[in-house]
Amino acid sequence: MWFKNLYLYKLQQAFPLTAEALHEQLIARSFIGCLKDQRESSGWVAPLGRPSESLVHSANGYIWVTMAHQERMLPSSVVKEELDERVSDLQERENRKLSSRERKDMREQIEFELLPQAFTRTRQLDAWIDPNEQWLVVNTSSAIQAERLTALLRKCIDTLPIAAPETSNTPTFLMTHWLTEGVLPPKFALGEECELRSQGDDQSVAVFKKHELLSDEVKSNLATGKLVSKLMLTWDQRISFVLTDTLQIKRLKFLDVFDEQLNEQDPQSHAERKDIEFTLMTGEVSRLLADLMACFNPPKTS
Numbered sequence: 001m002w003f004k005n006l007y008l009y010k011l012q013q014a015f016p017l018t019a020e021a022l023h024e025q026l027i028a029r030s031f032i033g034c035l036k037d038q039r040e041s042s043g044w045v046a047p048l049g050r051p052s053e054s055l056v057h058s059a060n061g062y063i064w065v066t067m068a069h070q071e072r073m074l075p076s077s078v079v080k081e082e083l084d085e086r087v088s089d090l091q092e093r094e095n096r097k098l099s100s101r102e103r104k105d106m107r108e109q110i111e112f113e114l115l116p117q118a119f120t121r122t123r124q125l126d127a128w129i130d131p132n133e134q135w136l137v138v139n140t141s142s143a144i145q146a147e148r149l150t151a152l153l154r155k156c157i158d159t160l161p162i163a164a165p166e167t168s169n170t171p172t173f174l175m176t177h178w179l180t181e182g183v184l185p186p187k188f189a190l191g192e193e194c195e196l197r198s199q200g201d202d203q204s205v206a207v208f209k210k211h212e213l214l215s216d217e218v219k220s221n222l223a224t225g226k227l228v229s230k231l232m233l234t235w236d237q238r239i240s241f242v243l244t245d246t247l248q249i250k251r252l253k254f255l256d257v258f259d260e261q262l263n264e265q266d267p268q269s270h271a272e273r274k275d276i277e278f279t280l281m282t283g284e285v286s287r288l289l290a291d292l293m294a295c296f297n298p299p300k301t302s
Contacts, residue, residue, distance in 0.1 A: 002281055003126065003139040006241075006249035007146040008289075011134035012161035019058035022065070025156045026055040031068040036116035040071040042152050045124065047278075048271040059275060062282040063129040067149045072118040074111065082110050125149050128282060135289065136162055141250050165247055167296035172245045174296060175228035182214050184233075185295050190214070191232025191240055196221050205229075235288050247296075254281070 017025065031043030046052040047066040057064040086106055087098055098106075127138040127149055138146045154160040178184050179194060190213045196206040206221045229245045242250045265276045 002252070002254055002277060003137070003285070004250075004252055005139055005141040006252060006285070006289075007138040007140050007143070008165055008247060008249070009136040009138070009146075009150065009162040010165050011129075011131075011136055012163055015063075015129055015131040015134070016159075017157060019056045019063050022063060022157070023054055023056040026065070029152065029156055030055065031070075033122070034070050034072055034120055037112070038072070039074075039115065040069065042067060042069045042148065044068070044152075044156075047126065048274050052271060057275070057278065059279045060283065061130070061132055062278070062286075063131070064278055065127055065129075065153070067125045067127070067152055068122055069125065069148065070120050070122040072115055072120050074114055074118040079107060079110055079114065082114070083107050086110070127153075128278075130282070130286060133286065133290070135286075136160075137285070141248065165293065165296075167247065167293070168298070169296050170245075171243065171247050171296070172227050172229065175231045175243065175245070176222070179213060179218070179228050179231065180222050185291070187236045187291055188295070189234045189237075191234055191242075193230070193232035193242065194218065194228055195230035196226035197229045198224070198226050200225070235291065238284060239288055243292075252285075254284070 026044040029043050031045045032041060034041045044055045045066050045068045046054055047057040047064045048054070055065065083103070083106060087103060091098055125138065125140060125145055125148075127136065129136050136150070138149055140146050140149075150160060150162060178188075179190070182190075184190065192211055192213065193209050194211075194213055195208075196218075198204045204226075206226060208218060211218070230242055230250075232240065232242050232251075234240045238255055240251075240253045240255065244250060261280055
């Protein structure tokens with residue numbers, strides 16, 4: 001269950017619930033699949049999967065929740081094809097052109113009729129809460145998906161004041177500085193990928209993949225005024241990731257050392273394996289986030 005992306009929020013006040021109390025709050029919105037006339041449905045499921053009944057899993061002070069979201073797949077092309085056919089038939093019978101309002105009503109009727117027949121697609125989205133360091137971390141690169149989970153969590157616990165992490169140095173400034181100087185903070189090393197964007201009206205983009213980032217080609221793009229919008233980094237030879245200009249972490253990859261640690265634990269069940277993975281992941285990612293935030297918020301000198 002290793003997270004592949006980290007959509008980061010900072011809790012603006014202490015998280016008010018224990019894992020046990022949070023479970024009780026989430027029960028009212030346990031996941032139920034779409035009803036026949038529903039286009040989508042969201043709710044909470046057990047992070048450890050079946051047969052676990054707990055909607056919250058806790059380990060080493062971290063709280064893990066999983067949201068399921070189901071939607072009915074009704075392609076707009078199918079609706080349009082049926083709409084065009086009905087509009088054509090009606091206009092021919094009545095010898096007149098339908099109004100926009102009539103077409104809209106007809107489209108809604110078609111969707112109502114076809115929705116119960118549509119296939120459903122269900123996806124799960126994981127998140128963890130770190131009450132000590134006040135992080136809320138969602139396993140997605142999509143703002144829409146992150147907001148869907150946080151909105152549902154807010155409905156369950158009545159309040160969830162969160163915000164993007166604040167930094168004294170912007171990600172763009174610092175990443176551009178690292179790449180220009182070729183010197184990174186301790187534990188961090190350059191990867192083999194970056195994206196550079198110009199700041200002028202043309203908004204030109206240069207993307208380098210599997211590339212030596214200290215090469216003359218990259219430096220020449222930086223010399224023209226382009227700034228870094230994405231940068232692949234490695235932390236402590238343990239985790240590689242792509243950092244964005246919005247301080248989101250994408251394509252998180254845990255290196256071989258974690259496979260070795262997991263094998264040493266010798267999990268005896270799927271649930272036990274997920275628990276061990278969660279414990280290893282949250283511990284390491286918390287250290288990564290602490291080091292990363294120290295880069296963006298260096299201590300003030302007197």
